[in-house]
């Protein structure tokens with residue numbers, strides 16, 4: 342029973358550059374699962390174009406994004422958990438953290454735009470972590486790049502090795518459907534109206550005379566030639582290679598038209614991994630172990646200032662998580678019980694008695710949790726793989742209301758625990774520096790400090806190129822001592838009290854590296 346439940350779970354994330362169709366695809370998957378009744382039910386949680394400095398918009402979006410953080414539904418006999426990843430680049434760090442909780446991903450690419458910047462960054466993270474990936478090429482109803490050129494681009498820019506499992510018949514104006522290499526049938530797209538609403542007609546055989554008639558001899562010949570080329574050029578699908586992140590299957594379709602999506606979903610539930618082993622500092626944890634373990638990958642603050650509790654999202658790695666059972670919060674060495682753990686479905690969340698590996702539970706928290714924390718049945722397990730990356734923007738944060746110093750410190754502390762930004766404390770004078778991925782977060786922090794904590798802050802510009810986590814060869818050697826003395830002005834500690842060098846330019850970083858060869862500088866906090 343326990344093992345069946347694990348084998349049923351498919352926990353994944355959809356990643357893309359904004360506007361490639363992530364929200365639309367998510368919605369269509371939910372429709373197939375019967376989790377929602379009509380398109381438009383899942384509100385987009387992306388920050389709309391042109392609203393990039395509007396933090397009220399962010400607050401609104403934050404509300405929506407609680408609801409869409411995890412979307413769970415049943416399809417055939419599988420339990421599907423989709424973890425939402427923000428597409429906006431200023432929230433890239435949120436996405437990186439969410440990727441620590443997925444067992445696989447689907448990468449959505451716009452057929453006309455091809456591989457875009459944000460896709461490159463996110464895929465690189467997935468590749469580094471060897472996460473199994475499926476590529477979905479979207480918007481086939483529009484004119485776009487040639488399918489072979491696009492697969493070349495995916496291989497070159499994303500460093501993937503691909504094999505198509507569906508293949509388009511025509512494109513844009515001439516788009517007629519797809520050949521399902523995986524299911525060995527043809528799906529023809531029949532457009533019914535100007536809104537691109539359509540239905541699919543299935544042919545089980547390429548030699549079916551009705552097919553030739555439907556798409557025309559010419560298109561059929563082209564398709565046959567292309568399929569021959571596919572067979573000659575691309576490796577045949579190998580599940581082992583996919584699971585090891587050495588081969589990425591490609592699907593073509595149009596999410597908006599609900600076309601090619603079911604083929605994707607049917608194949609996905611067959612090939613995508615059930616919950617995988619997870620490496621902790623102490624040892625590797627197998628999901629089938631009876632003892633519970635899990636970790637926090639996301640914290641969401643309550644938007645109602647009268648209720649200061651937060652929702653911590655836990656990915657269950659092994660065992661079962663049960664309501665009202667005491668679990669060990671490893672970092673604080675404290676037992677905690679949860680009377681109302683939440684499970685998430687497409688349009689609702691509800692209190693759940695028992696959850697299995699692969700599931701996400703939302704726990705009400707009054708300030709115990711930090712991102713990356715582990716929760717277990719009792720064992721001392723610390724999960725790895727939620728590093729901080731060097732921020733891109735840095736500012737001093739000052740208290741603008743001396744009467745509210747306590748509130749300010751508490752607010753900063755909690756917002757950092759949520760992972761909104763990173764805090765560095767200058768070694769020289771204890772001044773606080775906030776580092777963020779995007780300039781947008783400074784507005785968010787200021788707004789939230791005021792509205793949630795009653796504190797006021799102001800910022801002061803600071804010229805920092807990168808935060809580099811410092812790893813000395815030997816803490817006691819003269820070179821390291823000299824480094825600390827000479828560079829004192831540029832040294833700070835992060836929230837974990839790790840030493841950080843705030844380089845003011847790429848040139849000064851280079852010079853420092855040359856001068857102190859035994860000291861290593863890292864752009865992430867885990868090395």
Ligand code: G4P
Pocket residue numbers: 357358359360361362363364365366385387428479480481482483594595596597598
């Ligand atoms: P995102 O979450 O990746 O940012 O993308 P989203 O799904 O919001 O899609 C971005 C735009 O692309 C939307 O149009 C959406 O309707 C459109 N789109 C998605 N899939 C397809 C497709 O298969 N074909 C075509 N032609 N368009 C597609 P929008 O005008 O920006 O928004 P909306 O007003 O339609 O919501």
